[in-house]
Amino acid sequence: MSENKIKTDEKPLKPAESSGWSALKALVEGFATTAKHLARKPVTESYPEFKRQLPERSRARIVLTRDPDGRERCVACYLCSAVCPVSCISMQSAEQPDGRRYARWFRINFGRCIYCGLCEEACPTSAIQLTPDFENIQRDILTLVFEKKDLLVDGCGKDPSYNFYEHAGVTTDERGKGEHANEAPPVNVKSNLP
Amino acid sequence: MPTLKIDNREINVPAGTKVIEAAERLGIMIPRFCFHPALGSVGACRVCAVAFTEGPVKGIQMSCMIDAQDGMVVSTTDAEAVDFRRHVIEFLMLNHPHDCPVCDEGGHCLLQDLTVAGGHGLRRYRGLKRTHINQDLGPLVQHEMNRCIQCYRCSRYYQEFTGYRDLGVMGIGSRVYFGRSAPGMLESPFAGNLIDICPTGVYTDKPSRYIGRRWDYQRQPSLCIHCSLGCNLTASARYRQVVRHEARPNLEVNGHFICDRGRYGYAYASIADRPRQAMAAGTPGPIVDILAGAREAIQQTVEKHGPGSVAVVVSPRSSLETLAVVKEACGQHGWTGPAAAHTNRQALNRNTAVSCLRPELAVSLAADTEAHDVLVIGADPLNEAPMLALSLRQVQRRGGHVIVIDPRGVQLPFDFDHWAVHPSAMGAILQALIQEIGGHRATAPDTPATFDITKLARRLNASPRPVVVCGTDILTPHEIALAGDLARALRRTHKVAGLFYTLAGANAFAAALLHDQPVSTEAVLDRIEDGGVRLLVAVEQDLWREFPDRKRLQAALKRLDHLVVLDYVDSPLNREAGHFIPTQPLYESGGHWINQEGRLQAASPVMAGGEPIEITGGSDHPPRVFDRRIPGDEPLAAWRAVAALAGEDEADPAPQLKTALADFHPAVNLSTPEATGQRIDLEAIAHDLVESGPAPEPAEDDAPADAVVLLLVDWTFGTEPLSAMAPALTRMEAAPVARLHPDEIARLGLAEGRPVTVSLNGNRLTVPVQADPRMAAGVMAVPRHHLLEWQVFGETRVIVKRSQLKAESE
Ligand code: SF4
Ligand code: SF4
Numbered sequence A: 001m002s003e004n005k006i007k008t009d010e011k012p013l014k015p016a017e018s019s020g021w022s023a024l025k026a027l028v029e030g031f032a033t034t035a036k037h038l039a040r041k042p043v044t045e046s047y048p049e050f051k052r053q054l055p056e057r058s059r060a061r062i063v064l065t066r067d068p069d070g071r072e073r074c075v076a077c078y079l080c081s082a083v084c085p086v087s088c089i090s091m092q093s094a095e096q097p098d099g100r101r102y103a104r105w106f107r108i109n110f111g112r113c114i115y116c117g118l119c120e121e122a123c124p125t126s127a128i129q130l131t132p133d134f135e136n137i138q139r140d141i142l143t144l145v146f147e148k149k150d151l152l153v154d155g156c157g158k159d160p161s162y163n164f165y166e167h168a169g170v171t172t173d174e175r176g177k178g179e180h181a182n183e184a185p186p187v188n189v190k191s192n193l194p
Numbered sequence B: 001m002p003t004l005k006i007d008n009r010e011i012n013v014p015a016g017t018k019v020i021e022a023a024e025r026l027g028i029m030i031p032r033f034c035f036h037p038a039l040g041s042v043g044a045c046r047v048c049a050v051a052f053t054e055g056p057v058k059g060i061q062m063s064c065m066i067d068a069q070d071g072m073v074v075s076t077t078d079a080e081a082v083d084f085r086r087h088v089i090e091f092l093m094l095n096h097p098h099d100c101p102v103c104d105e106g107g108h109c110l111l112q113d114l115t116v117a118g119g120h121g122l123r124r125y126r127g128l129k130r131t132h133i134n135q136d137l138g139p140l141v142q143h144e145m146n147r148c149i150q151c152y153r154c155s156r157y158y159q160e161f162t163g164y165r166d167l168g169v170m171g172i173g174s175r176v177y178f179g180r181s182a183p184g185m186l187e188s189p190f191a192g193n194l195i196d197i198c199p200t201g202v203y204t205d206k207p208s209r210y211i212g213r214r215w216d217y218q219r220q221p222s223l224c225i226h227c228s229l230g231c232n233l234t235a236s237a238r239y240r241q242v243v244r245h246e247a248r249p250n251l252e253v254n255g256h257f258i259c260d261r262g263r264y265g266y267a268y269a270s271i272a273d274r275p276r277q278a279m280a281a282g283t284p285g286p287i288v289d290i291l292a293g294a295r296e297a298i299q300q301t302v303e304k305h306g307p308g309s310v311a312v313v314v315s316p317r318s319s320l321e322t323l324a325v326v327k328e329a330c331g332q333h334g335w336t337g338p339a340a341a342h343t344n345r346q347a348l349n350r351n352t353a354v355s356c357l358r359p360e361l362a363v364s365l366a367a368d369t370e371a372h373d374v375l376v377i378g379a380d381p382l383n384e385a386p387m388l389a390l391s392l393r394q395v396q397r398r399g400g401h402v403i404v405i406d407p408r409g410v411q412l413p414f415d416f417d418h419w420a421v422h423p424s425a426m427g428a429i430l431q432a433l434i435q436e437i438g439g440h441r442a443t444a445p446d447t448p449a450t451f452d453i454t455k456l457a458r459r460l461n462a463s464p465r466p467v468v469v470c471g472t473d474i475l476t477p478h479e480i481a482l483a484g485d486l487a488r489a490l491r492r493t494h495k496v497a498g499l500f501y502t503l504a505g506a507n508a509f510a511a512a513l514l515h516d517q518p519v520s521t522e523a524v525l526d527r528i529e530d531g532g533v534r535l536l537v538a539v540e541q542d543l544w545r546e547f548p549d550r551k552r553l554q555a556a557l558k559r560l561d562h563l564v565v566l567d568y569v570d571s572p573l574n575r576e577a578g579h580f581i582p583t584q585p586l587y588e589s590g591g592h593w594i595n596q597e598g599r600l601q602a603a604s605p606v607m608a609g610g611e612p613i614e615i616t617g618g619s620d621h622p623p624r625v626f627d628r629r630i631p632g633d634e635p636l637a638a639w640r641a642v643a644a645l646a647g648e649d650e651a652d653p654a655p656q657l658k659t660a661l662a663d664f665h666p667a668v669n670l671s672t673p674e675a676t677g678q679r680i681d682l683e684a685i686a687h688d689l690v691e692s693g694p695a696p697e698p699a700e701d702d703a704p705a706d707a708v709v710l711l712l713v714d715w716t717f718g719t720e721p722l723s724a725m726a727p728a729l730t731r732m733e734a735a736p737v738a739r740l741h742p743d744e745i746a747r748l749g750l751a752e753g754r755p756v757t758v759s760l761n762g763n764r765l766t767v768p769v770q771a772d773p774r775m776a777a778g779v780m781a782v783p784r785h786h787l788l789e790w791q792v793f794g795e796t797r798v799i800v801k802r803s804q805l806k807a808e809s810e
């Protein structure tokens, strides 16, 4: 047998503390506190009567934003759909006549989305963003499947300035070779001059 | 056999192996951009740097440039080497655009992978990026030159490997440019391989541009069925649509590459007018009912007219599974057939080739490249079996010699000798060659003196490794057998001599094993015409497109009591048929194919089937309906449908397939998985089908002086029925023309550029004339082009008299 004893720092109660009088005192004090709070204005906010403005970074209903010049930001690169842990994003990429790659259709199944925000993190164009609007409840599960027209919003969302096609080297109606950020004019390959 | 140590592991490799390959054998992938097993080393990219710590070489060196030697100690993880590689990557990225999200290479990009692996993330260089203007390279390959890292793989492949000159490198210093001297269509029919070999997104697949990422594709090993070579490829499907083919390396068949017909020919599997609904006399109905109806019609015909009144034709493109079940059904029930060739000559040609292919003579496409001298007879490689031309190009690159004896204006991307001889002289030339090789002085056949048979025979005889390549499209069975004799004669004097036939149809070899005495559609039509056959089952054989006499075919079909069609392509016959049953292309059914050298190969199913989402959604969001069934999923694998037609009841057809495959032919053994990928047992094939002996009586084929031989031939693009449905490839096609020698045009009183009308037995074919000085005299070559109604004369080799040709004024 071991000599070890379990030590406690429990002190024996003094006679005054274990008396009936002290029990009564505690009871009255408790009721007094309750009575005080009954008369006070509550600190909890009643939802849905009260709707608090949530921080910008909170993660709920997803939108597709636009460039500062109002054109669709999403280039249908499939990074968000690849990273989505529940595979709720699907799309079809295509080319617009102006040379821009875009999503011909884009679908998010909010019946599946877990609002983890990984799509937003993966998006190279700041197109896909989570908004604080968490009130996305529907009775019919099919109405939780959002198509591109339901997702696309006006405006840039949280990133007011980024325009992917200003940086990407591909030719569009707006910029040719050598006209993107940080690009030199195109080389004349037929010249031998340095 | 040097022994060296890489990352503390010892390996023994054959002399001449580069260190980078030696490491690969150990499973260590040293980064590389410019090194490619088919193209070799150049040391252009510097990303394969490793540290040599001991032995004959010391310090940081390029592992792709250094031969493995005894006593070498190599470290791939050496800190200095890792740092070196990191800097190389950073350097290669200096001018790289900010493009990955819109780059089709993204997701399978070697540059992306190595950039991430090397740890380069943030751009430190503050200077401007050099830019280039892109070129339009035609409908198959998209160009985005800014993504280039100057590995030179493309120019080495295009110019050295394939032998075409229109794409290469230009400019100097940091401005080097890879492209054409002027924008325009790439000339090489192997250009699509640029997409596979470029380690970046400079060349990407144009028909599937922006269609998706590789990680989203359903990818499976598959086969090309657009000619008999059976090149290996990886097929990708997405949203129930086949979207891309990539070459799948098979060092015994196609090496690392495929041709553009094979790469882009897949569209037929997903096009909008692919038939997906079973029909009875053109009216759609549930497939079970239609199958039952067809089975009943067969039973009734058999009861009334006997089992022989039911005939089956099947495509030499169909899978081995389909051929086996069809053969079993015909054998069991006594039905006529199966016919798996159009004309008697074609059937006999094919079976002759297969029976002449002795195991000791057969060579693979890859082994062809090791030949020293190749005699190509009656074959037009680039048009009939494109990858064969690439193999022959390698023969020439290694210092070998290629001679082509063919009446057509054969073109190949390298220097070769061409004897443009009249088809009727081919047999005599072969016979003379055989005699010369056997040591007898041959009587010179009636050919121009420039074609020196004795010299050629000596050349072949002196060659350490001769190969005879023989086509089966324009020749006669006798000549095909002679080609086999020639190879055998050469083998008597050589340890190694090869024989290589090209056939008509991806599974033509297996089709040749259906019977000892081949049956042709022509023979079946004879039986229909004499009333012996009353019901025809056409299995994946679109007779309307492919049978060489459409008028006769239609008249014969009218005489039938009943027509049953099973197919996956749209055809007027589908609606005419009493019962039409949609079948699955190989992407859905998978299966086995035997290529022209007898190699048994497998294709896995890539997807389940059903109408592509692109179509069901009308190019917009997929429809918001949910069902347990996929729309358009009715098509059955052809073998299942045939089993259902032949079976007594709706029993499980799987055991039936198993016995059918086991009974197919003793040469084909599917019971062990190892058999797939290997040549079948050629020894087990009867080799006495066709007597090659002396030439047969000169048939009508021996052209009278005032006649020409009209050959209906293959072109790389536009004649193979399935690939001709691919929109990208139709843009590669040339318009159909009749090619003749300029002297011949003058002799016949025709005019270049003007149409000529050929009238024969009341049938007419009108086609513009084109002069081709490389053609033989007395020959007219017309493509079996899908834009031309060439199905008029009942044969693909006919004699036309001068009086039957009429120059049109138009
Ligand atoms: S990651 Fe962004 S740009 Fe890419 S597909 Fe998703 S939303 Fe579009
Ligand atoms: S080539 Fe590779 S690294 Fe360059 S943009 Fe394309 S995917 Fe990105």
Ligand code: SF4
Binding pocket: B147, B148, B149, B150, B151, B152, B153, B154, B155, B178, B197, B198, B199, B200, B202, B203
């Ligand atoms: S285009 Fe591609 S293959 Fe050619 S040099 Fe540049 S990176 Fe290499």
Ligand code: SF4
Binding pocket: B224, B225, B226, B227, B228, B229, B230, B231, B254, B258, B259, B260, B261, B262, B263, B385, B386, B387, B388
């Ligand atoms: S050579 Fe023939 S089998 Fe090979 S890819 Fe081309 S068409 Fe297909």
Ligand code: FES
Binding pocket: B031, B032, B033, B034, B035, B042, B043, B044, B045, B046, B047, B048, B049, B062, B063, B064, B065
């Ligand atoms: S792979 Fe060795 S230098 Fe490019």
